[in-house]
Amino acid sequence: MIPKTMKACQLVAFNKLEIREVPVPTPGPDEVLCRIRAVAICGTDPEIIFGHHAKKGWPPRFPFTLGHEWAGEVVALGPNVTEFKVGDRVAGEAHKGCGACENCLKGRYTLCLNYGKEEKGHRHYGFTVPGANCEYNAYSTKALRKIPDNLSFEHASLLDTAGVALHGIEMIGVTPGGTVAVWGPGPIGLCAMQMMKGMGAKTVIMVGRKHRLKVAGEIGADVLIDFEKEDPVKRILEITGGKGVDEIQECSGASVALKECLAAVRKGGKINLIGFYEDSKVLLPPITSIVMNEITLTGSRANPNVSDRVLNMFAAGILKGDKVVSHTFPLEKYEEALDTFVHRKDGAIKVVVKP
Numbered sequence: 001m002i003p004k005t006m007k008a009c010q011l012v013a014f015n016k017l018e019i020r021e022v023p024v025p026t027p028g029p030d031e032v033l034c035r036i037r038a039v040a041i042c043g044t045d046p047e048i049i050f051g052h053h054a055k056k057g058w059p060p061r062f063p064f065t066l067g068h069e070w071a072g073e074v075v076a077l078g079p080n081v082t083e084f085k086v087g088d089r090v091a092g093e094a095h096k097g098c099g100a101c102e103n104c105l106k107g108r109y110t111l112c113l114n115y116g117k118e119e120k121g122h123r124h125y126g127f128t129v130p131g132a133n134c135e136y137n138a139y140s141t142k143a144l145r146k147i148p149d150n151l152s153f154e155h156a157s158l159l160d161t162a163g164v165a166l167h168g169i170e171m172i173g174v175t176p177g178g179t180v181a182v183w184g185p186g187p188i189g190l191c192a193m194q195m196m197k198g199m200g201a202k203t204v205i206m207v208g209r210k211h212r213l214k215v216a217g218e219i220g221a222d223v224l225i226d227f228e229k230e231d232p233v234k235r236i237l238e239i240t241g242g243k244g245v246d247e248i249q250e251c252s253g254a255s256v257a258l259k260e261c262l263a264a265v266r267k268g269g270k271i272n273l274i275g276f277y278e279d280s281k282v283l284l285p286p287i288t289s290i291v292m293n294e295i296t297l298t299g300s301r302a303n304p305n306v307s308d309r310v311l312n313m314f315a316a317g318i319l320k321g322d323k324v325v326s327h328t329f330p331l332e333k334y335e336e337a338l339d340t341f342v343h344r345k346d347g348a349i350k351v352v353v354k355p
């Protein structure tokens, strides 16, 4: 039986969350109602809560239910749904494009030209329309994937994070047998590291510090460089005989990272940026070196068209959620979960809430 009301953790004003009793949504055409079993806190969630994204229209109103990295079960079908049945275990993507604009038609639905226009069918769950920090939510079937039986809801809530990593990797590829580097052993960087290893890189170097760097070593990074203790560029040039690495995924968002990456990549090498930067503070590298050394420099946003392959990597054991998901809390303790995540308490990496 699906109840009429449910608990939701809602943002009622900037910096103010409340557990409220709200109506359970009804799935519309091509939507299903899901029972949320696990929702991971993303780096953007606290930024929205603190009011840093107000200009982008996140949240669009108060009260608003955040949460976009989730897994759960299908409990009811809306009209026209044939792709899913009640009881299916699923995980969600945050973006659902309008399906009709030039970018959506090219498969680039995270760059939908009708972003935020609900009447055009666009959804950005947990950003422009309600998300998963609650017991039930209705989702377009386009934003859902069935998850393997051997994957827990907690780990499946990494679908979005791991997908961001895979989309970034696909922008520039991985040289089989090559040497690659990841800057930033946060949740995205730890997923990227495991995937690049699984995709055939011989040596994966992780640049970071403290507990997260140690975890990177425990789950497969070949070389750990603590930037507080040594110069990452110098060490990478030593390891590669002065050549530099083939590809770099920059997941740290640090102001110095781009400059370091350009000095650590080989001639003809490739760098993809995933981090969010404080633009005014970014140290610009010598731009001409990009020209002279034919460096490919790309940015990647979100996780279009990668979810099925991310789930295959989970199923195959290439990608593991162990140690990336470090903490779980019940929904009622959302604020404690948020505090643990934001302040990286007790070695927190990815913090998952279970409604």
Ligand SMILES: [Zn+2]
Pocket (backbone or CB within 6 Å): 042, 043, 044, 068, 069, 160, 161
């Ligand atoms: Zn996210």
Ligand SMILES: [Zn+2]
Pocket (backbone or CB within 6 Å): 097, 098, 099, 100, 101, 102, 103, 104, 105, 109, 111, 112, 113, 114
């Ligand atoms: Zn579109």
